[in-house]
Amino acid sequence: MSSRIVVVGGGTAGARLAERLPVTLLGEEPHAPYNRVLLADVLAGRYGPEVIALPSPRGGPVRRGTRVTAIDRAARVVRCADGTAVAYDRLVLATGSNPVLPPLRGLGGDRLPSGVYAFRTLDDCLALDARVRPGVRAVVIGGGLLGVSAARALAARGAEVMLAQQGEHLMERQLDAHASGLLRRHLVELGVEVHTECRVRGLRCEDGAVRAAELADGFVLDADVVVLACGVRPRTGLALAAGLDVRRGIVVDDRLRTSDPRIHAIGDCAEHAGRLYGLAGAALEQADVLADLLSGGTTAYRGTRALTRLSMDALELAAFGEATERPGDDTVRLTDATRSAYRKVVVRGDRLVGGVLLGDLGAVGALARAWEGDEALPHAPLLHLLTHDGGF
Structure with a gap:
């Protein structure tokens, strides 16, 4: 096993690898690694943030709040925003994914208007938690797994929730029409107003804060809070800048190697056999396979069947x-x-x-x-x- 394994990213995949092997973990978020799947339960008040913490790393150093800005493949170092450089023998990119921000009128620039949240990180969750109280008018844009989870969490906190889904039914990637109909009925019973085949075309803001969401048919929904749950996109910027093979994600082979055999990629950022997973189950399996490979094993990654x-x-x-x-x-x-x-x-x-x-x-x-x-x-x-x- 290499003596210097550096992992960029402290999410599910990176934290799992650090649990299995002694690595240097560079995490951009200031928090200790946590289970992103449970963020909706934190927002709903079922768990405190400390409950969703992931197991501690095996013994290597963890640097929180460290943003990696470049990979120097020739020198085998990664360069960080704080001016430091970290040398590696093996580099693992576990950079995850970014939320997709829809092309809405009223969104633009580097900062979202006050009251608008991309529900992706613990900081997003905590900021939303501070804003939500009974009677708050909340619009959730997106009816996939994340949007449904956010809507039911907001309803549990007493918010007046409207869920807008552009597709024909909720969670259309996972459910058939009948199952989606049952899910919709359950959300309505929780107090969520659900609209499918409904497109939001813009946000109305005053003094930098959201005030309403405007639908494509011209109908306007008053909103104190808007949650963007429109999917995710792999974070590939570091890999692209380093000259690695990137398509939709960072391309890896059955040994989870990128086009540079000293650099691996796992989790949401990795594309294997033309497929992106974006699921915790796949991230965990990829981390386990890579841990075996970096320990001298011969396991090959053949894809994940995730429930x-x-x-x-x-x-x-x-x-x-x-x-x-x-x-x-x-x-x-x-x-x-x-x-x-x-x-x-x-x-x-x-x-x-x-x-x-x-x-x-x-x-x-x-x-x-x-x-x-x-x-x-x-x-x-x-x-x-x-x-x-x-x-x-």
């Missing part, structure tokens, strides 16, 4: 793979309208390729194992896949 899971008060949700079937696929659905429970699996040939469960997750463990293993299903009626033991 999305969300807990919202009385509603539990899990989704994996392809929730929408193709022609020729076999599909099984079970619906219990009285309990707002829904289960669906999609089978292609003899393989389980996706599924959605809402309300009752008793079968999720067996289904996830069958999907992650990508093995032929046993010869049994497909309905058995939706029993509590998954039919195995």
Whole structure:
């Protein structure tokens, strides 16, 4: 194992690698590494910020509030904004992703108007927490996993929440239309006003603070707070400036190496086999594989099959793979309208390729194992896949 492993980025991937190996961890945020997945629970008041802290590094130094500005590949050093330089034998880029800011009128420049937040970091969460109180009018733009999580957290704090989703249904990357409809009903029961096929075209601000959101049809929503939950984009600036191969993300091979074999990339910033993941499960798996490789192992990274899971008060949700079937696929659905429970699996040939469960997750463990293993299903009626033991 190399004696000088430097990790740029203190998020999920970087912190996991530092937990497994002695590394020098350079984190841009001033906070100790934390679980970003639980930020909505902090905003909702379920957890304090200290509860979401990630395990401490294995023993190498951690530098918080350190922004890396350049990689000198010839000298094998990274240069920091404070004027220091850190030498490496192996460099790991775990720079994560930035929130996508939509092209709205009223947004511009380097700073967001007061009351407008990109819900991505603990600082975003704490700033939003200080602003939210019962009766505050909040508009959430984006109906994906992050937007749904933010909307239910704000509603739990007593805010008057309106969720605007440009697509046809909520969490359209993970859910089919029926599951999305059940999710929407649950949000409405929590007090969230949900609008799909609804585009926000601009923000109205006065004295540098947001006052309203303007919809494409001209309707204006008064707003004290606006949360931008429009997706993320890999942070690739350092890699680009260093001349590494970058497409949508930093391109890596099965050993998680970039085009420079002494530099690796993991987590949201990494693109493997043409795919970006943007999921905590993939970041953790990539960090574990790289830890093995840097310790002399021979593990290869073949991609991640990650399950999305969300807990919202009385509603539990899990989704994996392809929730929408193709022609020729076999599909099984079970619906219990009285309990707002829904289960669906999609089978292609003899393989389980996706599924959605809402309300009752008793079968999720067996289904996830069958999907992650990508093995032929046993010869049994497909309905058995939706029993509590998954039919195995």
